Amino acid sequence: MKLKSLAPILYIIFLMLPIYWLLSMSFxxxxxxxxxxxxxxxxxTLENYAVIFxxxxxxxxxxxxxxxxxxxxxxxxxxxxPAAYAFSRYRFMGDKHLFFWLLTNRMAPPAVFAxxxxxxxxxxxxxxxxxxxxxxxxxxxxxLAVWILEGFMKSIPKELDETAYVDGYSFPRFFVTIFMPxxxxxxxxxxFFCFMFSWVExxxxxxxxxxxxxxxxxxxxxxxxSAGYELGLLAAAGCLTIIPGAIVVYFVRNHIAKGFAMGRV
Amino acid sequence: xxxxxxxxxLLVLPVILLVAFNALIPLMTxxxxxxxxxxxxxxFFWQGVDWFEQVLHSERFHDALGRxxxxxxxxxxxxxxxxxxxxxxxxxxxxxxxxxxILMSLPLLIPWNxxxxxxNIFTLPDIGLMGYGLNWLGIDxxxxxxxxxxxxxxIVMDVWHWTSLVVLLSYAGLVSIPDAYYQAxxxxxxxxxxVFRYIQLPKMKQVLMIAILLRFMDSFMIYTExxxxxxxxxxxxxxxxxxxxxxxxxxxxxLGPAAAMSLIYFAITLLVSWVFYTIMNKDVKE
Numbered sequence: 001m002k003l004k005s006l007a008p009i010l011y012i013i014f015l016m017l018p019i020y021w022l023l024s025m026s027f028x029x030x031x032x033x034x035x036x037x038x039x040x041x042x043x044x045t046l047e048n049y050a051v052i053f054x055x056x057x058x059x060x061x062x063x064x065x066x067x068x069x070x071x072x073x074x075x076x077x078x079x080x081x082p083a084a085y086a087f088s089r090y091r092f093m094g095d096k097h098l099f100f101w102l103l104t105n106r107m108a109p110p111a112v113f114a115x116x117x118x119x120x121x122x123x124x125x126x127x128x129x130x131x132x133x134x135x136x137x138x139x140x141x142x143x144l145a146v147w148i149l150e151g152f153m154k155s156i157p158k159e160l161d162e163t164a165y166v167d168g169y170s171f172p173r174f175f176v177t178i179f180m181p182x183x184x185x186x187x188x189x190x191x192f193f194c195f196m197f198s199w200v201e202x203x204x205x206x207x208x209x210x211x212x213x214x215x216x217x218x219x220x221x222x223x224x225x226s227a228g229y230e231l232g233l234l235a236a237a238g239c240l241t242i243i244p245g246a247i248v249v250y251f252v253r254n255h256i257a258k259g260f261a262m263g264r265v
Numbered sequence: 266x267x268x269x270x271x272x273x274x275l276l277v278l279p280v281i282l283l284v285a286f287n288a289l290i291p292l293m294t295x296x297x298x299x300x301x302x303x304x305x306x307x308x309f310f311w312q313g314v315d316w317f318e319q320v321l322h323s324e325r326f327h328d329a330l331g332r333x334x335x336x337x338x339x340x341x342x343x344x345x346x347x348x349x350x351x352x353x354x355x356x357x358x359x360x361x362x363x364x365x366x367i368l369m370s371l372p373l374l375i376p377w378n379x380x381x382x383x384x385n386i387f388t389l390p391d392i393g394l395m396g397y398g399l400n401w402l403g404i405d406x407x408x409x410x411x412x413x414x415x416x417x418x419x420i421v422m423d424v425w426h427w428t429s430l431v432v433l434l435s436y437a438g439l440v441s442i443p444d445a446y447y448q449a450x451x452x453x454x455x456x457x458x459x460v461f462r463y464i465q466l467p468k469m470k471q472v473l474m475i476a477i478l479l480r481f482m483d484s485f486m487i488y489t490e491x492x493x494x495x496x497x498x499x500x501x502x503x504x505x506x507x508x509x510x511x512x513x514x515x516x517x518x519x520l521g522p523a524a525a526m527s528l529i530y531f532a533i534t535l536l537v538s539w540v541f542y543t544i545m546n547k548d549v550k551e
Contacts, residue, residue, distance in 0.1 A: 002450050007354040011432075012368050015425060018387045019371065023462045025386065037397045079283055080275040092274035098277065100542065104286045109486035112508035115514060117292030120333045139287040142280055160282040200376045217376045231386060239380045245374025246367070252365040 006056040006260070019242070026236035033231045048236035058237065061216030064130065066197065066244060068213065071134035074140040075196040078189065084149035089158070102143040109202045113139070118207050132208045133215070144197065145190045152186025154181075185255040191250045199245060216241060298524035316525035326526065328501070329509040330533075333485065336505055338443040340484045345477060348422070348431025349469070352439055353461070355432075367437075369429040381493025384422045408495065412502035415495050420504055423487070424496060427480060438469035470475055478538060485534055506530055520536040 025033060026048050027041045051060040086092070087099060117136055118127070126132040160182065164174040180187065205215045221235050295335070299316055320326050356362055370381070390396040391408050397407040408414045442464060450460050488507040497504035497512070504512075510530065514523035 005356065008356075008365055011351050011428075015368065015429070017321055017394060018383050018425065021387050022383050033392060039394075048403075051398055051432065056517055062433055075283075083280040086273035086276035090270040091267045092338070094272040095273075098281070100539075102280070103282060103542070104535055104538070105284055107482045107486070107538050108288065108292075108531060109488070109507050109510075109527075111486070111488050111510050112295065113291045114511070116294035117287075119288050119294060121477065135283070136287060138283050142284055144498075180310055182417040185454050199374065202376055202378045216448060217378050220382070221378060232381060235386070236373075238383060241376050241379050242371065242374065246371065247369045249367055249374060253367055259431050263503060 018179070021171055022235050022238050025232060026239045028232055028235075030230055030232045045232075046166060048232045049240075051233055054238065059217075060221060061214060061219035062240065064209075064213050065204055065215040065217070066131040067206075068133040068137070068205070068215070069195055069198045069244075071130060072137045072141060072198045073191055075134060076138055076145045076194045077191060079140055080190065081180070081246045082175075082185075084153055085179070087146065088153035097126055099146075102146055106140050106143045108139065110201070114203055114207045117204060127208065128210045128212050129212045133205045133213060134198075136204045136208055139193045140201075141197055144193055148193065149183070150185055150188045152183045152189075156182050160239035177234045188252045188255045190250055195248050196245065279294075295524045297529050298520045300521075302521055316521045317529070320522055320525045320529060321420055323508070326529075329504055329506050332502075332504065333506040336419070336487075337481060337484045339420055341477065341480055343420065343424055344428045344431050344480060345473070348428050348476065349435045349473070350539040351428070352432045352435035353465070357440060366433070367379060368517060369432055372426050373429055374546055378488035378493050380422070380426055380489075382491040382496040383488075384425075384494050386416065388418055412499055415499060415503050419491055419494060423484065426490065427483070430479065436471050439465060442468050463508045471545075474541070478541045478545065481541065482534065482538060485537075 007258065010021065024039075024041055025048070027044050028038075029043065029045050030040065032042055087095060121132045121136070123126050124136070156179070160178065163172065163180050202215065202217045206218045206221075209215065209218065216237065220234060268368075291534045300313060312427075355365055364485060375383070382481045387393045388408050390400050396408070407412055447460070450464060455463075462507050484506060486507060487505060488511065491503055491505055492508055492511075495503045497508045510523060510526055513519050513526060
């Protein structure tokens with residue numbers, strides 16, 4: 001038994017090492033980083049974090065990223081919920097092909113779409129807005145959300161719907177007050193994945209923004225090239241990008257394993 | 266089972282409209298570029314399938330495609346067994362479960378360019394923990410000079426980044442097995458191997474297929490992490506397909522060849538995914 005638990009422990013240590021290195025670097029001065037190797041910071045400094053919290057170009061990056069990620073999660077879930085319900089409950093013309101077509105969009109390499117996306121969103125006048133990035137990320141998040149939610153909905157017996165209709169519920173009222181609470185875990189897992197994939201994506205987010213909606217990751221790339229190689233500052237900014245994800249995963253921690261097992265994903 | 270209902274289309278409509286706006290219009294733009302030549306100023310000439318022929322016959326494309334398949338193959342061969350093994354070794358109940366899950370999910374939630382930058386710093390031979398550590402152990406390690414070291418770093422980085430997804434999915438399959446199955450196996454005196462082969466593996470099969478499909482798609486499209494980590498170097502040794510594509514499209518601004526390459530790239534991804542998807546659905550039905 002002891003030996004068996006060694007594998008996850010070693011794995012987690014392996015996962016934590018690069019994160020530790022980033023964290024320790026964010027508390028070092030640039031001088032200390034460049035002067036040589038040290039496992040712990042010799043002189044602790046909060047200077048790097050102070051720069052980020054006092055400079056609008058930095059902290060607005062976080063606000064921008066969070067804004068479009070949240071918009072994207074809301075849009076994805078709102079349209080994916082009814083669609084997933086249709087796929088899980090009804091047969092209709094072309095349903096199977098439609099489902100696969102949706103999935104194919106999850107497979108489109110963003111590198112392929114970067115330039116056309118720029119032209120498309122410039123043409124409709126949405127370039128450099130949060131909504132543009134949120135809509136663009138729908139390309140891969142909606143298919144995934146439909147996929148996850150459909151799995152969860154399948155495991156809910158159809159009798160639930162029928163009883164509700166017999167009791168005189170209208171479809172929208174049934175869906176919101178009875179059906180959605182039943183697939184709470186599924187909605188949580190789908191939201192987690194939408195948040196995650198939108199938060200980590202950079203290529204499209206960077207292509208579709210310039211100043212007003214610039215994501216934090218793009219701010220970091222720009223600083224890396226313009227202000228010399230300020231490793232401490234970059235490390236601090238990197239550490240801060242981990243926090244939103246950590247908060248979200250904390251909320252869904254109990255659903256994540258159970259959720260997958262119930263659903264198709 | 267399911268009832269026939271043509272009105273279900275109405276429920277799917279918003280999804281179709283939104284995805285179509287994002288997928289079809291850009292895709293048609295790419296198709297447009299792929300059959301035309303431009304000298305700037307928005308003047309285009311019909312070019313036919315010349316670009317496709319050019320790309321399909323170019324050695325550069327073959328090399329990038331070969332590297333891409335090699336990368337994806339190694340990734341699947343390492344991450345899937347490793348992920349399953351770790352999921353099997355994880356505790357089923359208790360306080361450690363959520364802690365393990367949260368810690369393991371962390372790499373998944375870091376923006377991809379930060380992942381690349383983080384590993385770049387981590388592997389610097391003079392000030393990075395891994396680079397310094399390896400050299401201290403007497404292993405001559407410098408990612409920017411040796412193609413082998415660059416490849417190893419790239420793979421270790423991806424294993425670090427994505428194995429947790431396989432662990433999460435496999436673990437989800439494992440916890441769905443009722444205790445009664447294990448008790449029955451114990452009464453029958455089943456060996457550990459047969460418990461795995463006949464109870465755990467079949468239960469994990471479905472989620473595993475999803476894990477393989479997702480890992481295939483994502484590792485085949487990978488761009489940001491290797492771009493930040495190695496920039497495709499040293500030389501061209503880690504120039505995977507999408508890095509090459511962006512070089513052609515935005516670096517040299519050869520829109521025609523880049524578009525043709527995009528379409529071939531997309532077609533290959535689709536084909537392989539379709540094969541996986543079909544096998545997956547067949548298994549589900551049986």
